[in-house]
Amino acid sequence: MHLTHLSLADFRSYARAEVELGPGVTCFVGPNGQGKTNLVEGVGYLATLGSHRVSSDAPLVRMGAERAVLRAMVREGERQQLVELEVNPGRANRARLNRSNQVRPRDLLGIVRTVLFAPEDLRLVKGDPAERRRFLDELVTARAPRLGGVRAEYERVLKQRNSLLKSAAMARRHGGRGMDLSTLDVWDQHLARVGAELVRARLGLLEALRPLADKAYEEVAPGGGPVVLEYRASTDGEGAGEGAAAGPAPDDREGYVALLAGALAEARKREIERGVTLVGPHRDDLLLRLGALPAKGYASHGESWSLALALRLASYGLLREEGPEPVLVLDDVFAELDARRRHRLAELVASAEQVLVTAAVPEDVPEILDGARFEVADGEVARVVAG
Numbered sequence: 001m002h003l004t005h006l007s008l009a010d011f012r013s014y015a016r017a018e019v020e021l022g023p024g025v026t027c028f029v030g031p032n033g034q035g036k037t038n039l040v041e042g043v044g045y046l047a048t049l050g051s052h053r054v055s056s057d058a059p060l061v062r063m064g065a066e067r068a069v070l071r072a073m074v075r076e077g078e079r080q081q082l083v084e085l086e087v088n089p090g091r092a093n094r095a096r097l098n099r100s101n102q103v104r105p106r107d108l109l110g111i112v113r114t115v116l117f118a119p120e121d122l123r124l125v126k127g128d129p130a131e132r133r134r135f136l137d138e139l140v141t142a143r144a145p146r147l148g149g150v151r152a153e154y155e156r157v158l159k160q161r162n163s164l165l166k167s168a169a170m171a172r173r174h175g176g177r178g179m180d181l182s183t184l185d186v187w188d189q190h191l192a193r194v195g196a197e198l199v200r201a202r203l204g205l206l207e208a209l210r211p212l213a214d215k216a217y218e219e220v221a222p223g224g225g226p227v228v229l230e231y232r233a234s235t236d237g238e239g240a241g242e243g244a245a246a247g248p249a250p251d252d253r254e255g256y257v258a259l260l261a262g263a264l265a266e267a268r269k270r271e272i273e274r275g276v277t278l279v280g281p282h283r284d285d286l287l288l289r290l291g292a293l294p295a296k297g298y299a300s301h302g303e304s305w306s307l308a309l310a311l312r313l314a315s316y317g318l319l320r321e322e323g324p325e326p327v328l329v330l331d332d333v334f335a336e337l338d339a340r341r342r343h344r345l346a347e348l349v350a351s352a353e354q355v356l357v358t359a360a361v362p363e364d365v366p367e368i369l370d371g372a373r374f375e376v377a378d379g380e381v382a383r384v385v386a387g
């Protein structure tokens, strides 16, 4: 699939931007701070309903404006779809599909498919578990948009359960009469059921991603692997790891529900003391290893970059195998890479259906990615006509 038009209104630095796009490579070039990343951030938001740079929506709306509107015309084979999203910080976002209002934002998931490479990807390797959970969850949702609903439901149940635990903890501290535990039982069941579905989706994703990530790492940094992707579940218990007991079989849905329900029962006393949910997919992590060593804390800067690239390339390979080819977005990545990795990456992505590249220094972009070019400056996005 590819985008044929992108439109931003009151998004980031843009009062308004209209960009005609085509298949192949498109480069956005211009000095620092002119709005190149803002453009591709908008594309990423339409695909994931989130930004790769910030966790809240407020910074996405142009200073002084109330809401931002993103629009894209998406072409997949002969089919064209118009997706529109109104970003309303602090309130529910609104969506339109082919000018119909009868859709929720999450109904747009799966229409714009992207794999976005950005300097922030280094956090995948070096950052907190939340970064890796987001990576997994965005990818499970791209593979199966229905999971967007499961994630939203998990967040909702977790929030409710946490507020219940918080009041229980407060009551306890003030010598109150404990809480009615039957209410908590109901939320436990709910959390276990929805959480198990999310965990199984993540595990299934990792199964598919492993060979692709290892192959991609070998392509980016020959001889440096193997890459090991290991799911660390909060249900594994203290000190779990190498010798941890294997979980239920992948298709054993009820086994995962029981595992999570059991872990919640076991953690209940501590949870009531602390006033927060201590087990569940929101506490899980993805352990990344290069050979025997964990990447976090051990890998060099260059190795960490190669691993982050490999994870994105593997994501691209997987989505392309399983459905319409995603749009590749390379945001400011070439400046971060040495010449060898830069050329390797360019070779690997040059034949993609659509590649959107941003760069402050055009010379950083390898020639093999020559294509359409836009100059971005002073809030304007202007096409550069060759010759």
Ligand SMILES: Nc1ncnc2c1ncn2[C@@H]1O[C@H](COP(=O)(O)OP(=O)(O)OP(=O)(O)O)[C@@H](O)[C@H]1O
Pocket (backbone or CB within 6 Å): 011, 012, 013, 014, 030, 031, 032, 033, 034, 035, 036, 037, 038, 039, 058, 059, 060, 061, 062, 063, 332, 358, 359, 360, 376
């Ligand atoms: N909500 C907002 N309202 C107004 N301006 C904003 C908003 N958010 C960001 N900006 C402005 O957008 C600019 C940054 O744009 P962007 O990150 O796209 O730059 P860039 O062209 O990719 O730069 P670089 O080459 O340095 O990465 C900054 O000048 C910032 O002040």
